[in-house]
Amino acid sequence: MRGKFITLEGIDGAGKSTHLPWIAEWLQAQGHTVVVTREPGGTPLGEMLRDLLLAQPMHCETETLLMFAARREHIDKVILPAMGKGHWVVSDRFTDATFAYQGGGRGIPSSKLEALEDWVQQGLQPDLTLLFDVPWEVSQARLALSAVHDRFEAENQAFFERVRNAYLQRARAFPQRIRVVDASRPIAAIRETVAAILGELE
Ligand code: ADP
Ligand code: TYD
Numbered sequence: 734m735r736g737k738f739i740t741l742e743g744i745d746g747a748g749k750s751t752h753l754p755w756i757a758e759w760l761q762a763q764g765h766t767v768v769v770t771r772e773p774g775g776t777p778l779g780e781m782l783r784d785l786l787l788a789q790p791m792h793c794e795t796e797t798l799l800m801f802a803a804r805r806e807h808i809d810k811v812i813l814p815a816m817g818k819g820h821w822v823v824s825d826r827f828t829d830a831t832f833a834y835q836g837g838g839r840g841i842p843s844s845k846l847e848a849l850e851d852w853v854q855q856g857l858q859p860d861l862t863l864l865f866d867v868p869w870e871v872s873q874a875r876l877a878l879s880a881v882h883d884r885f886e887a888e889n890q891a892f893f894e895r896v897r898n899a900y901l902q903r904a905r906a907f908p909q910r911i912r913v914v915d916a917s918r919p920i921a922a923i924r925e926t927v928a929a930i931l932g933e934l935e
Contacts, residue, residue: 734819736818736820736822737860737861738816738858739823739931740826740829740861741756742827742900742911743865743866743900744872744893745885746875748865748920749865752920752924759927766819767820768822771824771826772824772826773786773787775803775807775810775811776811779804782799782803788884793839793840797831797839797845801852804853804854808857812857824859829864829903831846831850832903834885837895837897837898837900859910860934861912861930864912864913866901867916869894872893901913914927
């Protein structure tokens with residue numbers, strides 16, 4: 734049986750990386766083989782593209798195309814093969830991030846993103862997307878504690894408000910797939926919500 738595909742989304746500092754190992758362990762405890770991966774990245778070439786994307790200033794359309802180039806490799810080399818073996822794939826970000834950051838944040842029209850999505854994904858969509866939602870002030874306070882800041886994290890409040898709104902708009906457009914999790918709460922409370930949502934997938 735084909736494995737399921739779960740993606741984690743949210744603005745930087747929402748807590749995706751904090752929850753990801755716990756989610757993987759929770760699914761393993763249910764008896765699934767879990768593949769943990771991320772975007773941009775997930776393959777050797779994708780990780781090279783990630784290094785460029787996070788550090789190198791570039792045109793916003795170049796940025797969009799490189800995100801989808803990395804995704805094409807990721808789908809072909811990691812996501813579909815794993816799902817085909819019945820493994821569950823959990824990815825730290827996927828295409829909703831492109832709609833949020835390059836669409837909402839940078840202003841690339843949805844029609845262009847949808848065309849690339851159709852081309853690259855050929856109908857592949859996550860079975861579930863957990864959208865970790867926090868106000869910018871909360872994410873900012875969390876990120877202030879860490880030393881490393883990439884090209885996206887250096888963006889201003891207005892950028893992240895647009896990214897967050899674009900995510901929430903997508904959650905309204907795809908309510909079956911995208912579940913909004915209030916990630917401004919303590920970690921234990923968030924885990925409880927996430928476990929309840931994951932339990933519905935079985
Ligand atoms: P993301 O992967 O979404 O960018 P992280 O998981 O790296 O976010 O979290 C950013 C920072 O916030 C980390 O230092 C993490 O320990 C902290 N953090 C994450 N979730 C919470 C939470 N619910 N409450 C308090 N701090 C949190
Ligand atoms: P992420 O792995 O969440 O960063 P971190 O390791 O700091 O938690 O994501 C890297 C950055 O890439 C993040 O700022 C969002 C951005 N991004 C896009 O702009 N578009 C995309 O399609 C994807 C997948 C990520």
